[in-house]
Amino acid sequence: MSNLDIKKMKNAIRYKSSLENISKYKIFEYRRRDKNKGRDYNIDDYITVEWIKEKIKENPQCSLCKCELLLCRYPKNDGQQFSVQRINNKLAHIKKNCCIICWKCNHIAKRGKYDKIKK
Numbered sequence: 135m136s137n138l139d140i141k142k143m144k145n146a147i148r149y150k151s152s153l154e155n156i157s158k159y160k161i162f163e164y165r166r167r168d169k170n171k172g173r174d175y176n177i178d179d180y181i182t183v184e185w186i187k188e189k190i191k192e193n194p195q196c197s198l199c200k201c202e203l204l205l206c207r208y209p210k211n212d213g214q215q216f217s218v219q220r221i222n223n224k225l226a227h228i229k230k231n232c233c234i235i236c237w238k239c240n241h242i243a244k245r246g247k248y249d250k251i252k253k
């Protein structure tokens with residue numbers, strides 16, 4: 135194996151573990167928020183790290199603005215980082231209620247302008 139291959143492999147591992155860790159952290163935060171807001175859910179329906187990975191693999195772009203999502207090692211509060219958007223605000227972060235969009239769009243959506251950016 136050449137040095138370049140080893141470098142590539144190391145990057146791949148680092149990349150994977152980072153996306154995994156970030157996803158874990160985000161899911162932890164989402165669960166905390168859902169609990170605080172009293173949004174009930176069945177744990178079997180809740181999003182998982184695998185679900186996030188699968189979704190990003192299917193489409194590595196923001197579903198709304200189509201920007202390239204940043205998956206790891208992005209600057210703190212970078213608008214292009216991936217985030218999980220709930221489609222129905224009354225429901226928790228369960229798989230069928232979620233899509234992956236960028237952080238910037240997530241924040242616009244929070245201010246009730248979701249329909250505007252969707253068009």
Ligand SMILES: [Zn+2]
Pocket residue numbers: 196197198199200201235236237238239240
């Ligand atoms: Zn976006």
